[in-house]
Amino acid sequence: MPSKPKANSGKVGKRSTATRVSSAKPGIVQLRRRYQQPTASRRVTVTSSGPIAQHIAFIPLLLLVFVMWCVYRYLFRFPVWFDESIGKAVFFGLPVWLYVSITRSKSIADTISPRYLQSGLWMGLAIGGLFGFAGALASLMRKGVVVQAAPLFASDSFWWEFALAMMTGFWESLFFYCWIMTVIMEKFKNWSLLNQVLVTAVIFLVFHIPNTILRFDLSLIGGQLFLLFFFGLGQALLFARVRNIYALSLSHAIWGMVLLVHTR
Numbered sequence: 001m002p003s004k005p006k007a008n009s010g011k012v013g014k015r016s017t018a019t020r021v022s023s024a025k026p027g028i029v030q031l032r033r034r035y036q037q038p039t040a041s042r043r044v045t046v047t048s049s050g051p052i053a054q055h056i057a058f059i060p061l062l063l064l065v066f067v068m069w070c071v072y073r074y075l076f077r078f079p080v081w082f083d084e085s086i087g088k089a090v091f092f093g094l095p096v097w098l099y100v101s102i103t104r105s106k107s108i109a110d111t112i113s114p115r116y117l118q119s120g121l122w123m124g125l126a127i128g129g130l131f132g133f134a135g136a137l138a139s140l141m142r143k144g145v146v147v148q149a150a151p152l153f154a155s156d157s158f159w160w161e162f163a164l165a166m167m168t169g170f171w172e173s174l175f176f177y178c179w180i181m182t183v184i185m186e187k188f189k190n191w192s193l194l195n196q197v198l199v200t201a202v203i204f205l206v207f208h209i210p211n212t213i214l215r216f217d218l219s220l221i222g223g224q225l226f227l228l229f230f231f232g233l234g235q236a237l238l239f240a241r242v243r244n245i246y247a248l249s250l251s252h253a254i255w256g257m258v259l260l261v262h263t264r
Helices: 009-035 051-056 060-077 082-104 106-110 113-142 149-153 157-188 192-214 220-241 247-261
Strands: none
Touching: 009 247, 060 082, 060 157, 060 192, 082 106, 082 157, 106 157, 113 220, 113 247, 157 220, 157 247, 192 220, 220 247
């Protein structure tokens, strides 16, 4: 009976090695494809000038809105509810909407995201509570009286004023902080936070000068502007911390109500 040829162990070893190498090649090819550099035509260069180029229309639009706002304040005398709702929606809300629609700025849109609603309201309530405590303490030291909260909360006029204050807080927070301060932080990102906050507070103050001049006597204008500047400064610091329109809107509204209650 003829004997079976012996298998060549050397050839078998070479075949198994070749099989392992060939099976490993697809993985190596995939890794090379994944990590190879793109060609020059497909390569995207990321530079720091992106946000600056994106916000090139910021200053012209801001100046245009300021001029139109001054003209509106000096020429027209509408009821307070109209100014705080429709007027500010047109002059503060519409420019921001147009700006975001044109530039597709995600950083501005994120500040009004509904996912920040609950946390923002809690933060705004906490900051507003500090305003309320400070107002009550100042009233006690100056007049020797404390305003009772229960009769205020039972009054319909209080909640009407609060609704107006919320509209004011929303439109002004959207305009001065969600838009202006966000753009300043991106366009002038080499500035320190202090400089960014100060510039935002100055813009906030400048926009409030026309109404302050029209509403108050000359002897009271300085104090009002001082108060407005430091409020704008505080709101800017809060926005730098939370980037949340809901926190600023509620704190703004409560601050306005504290002034209304304790300065009458």
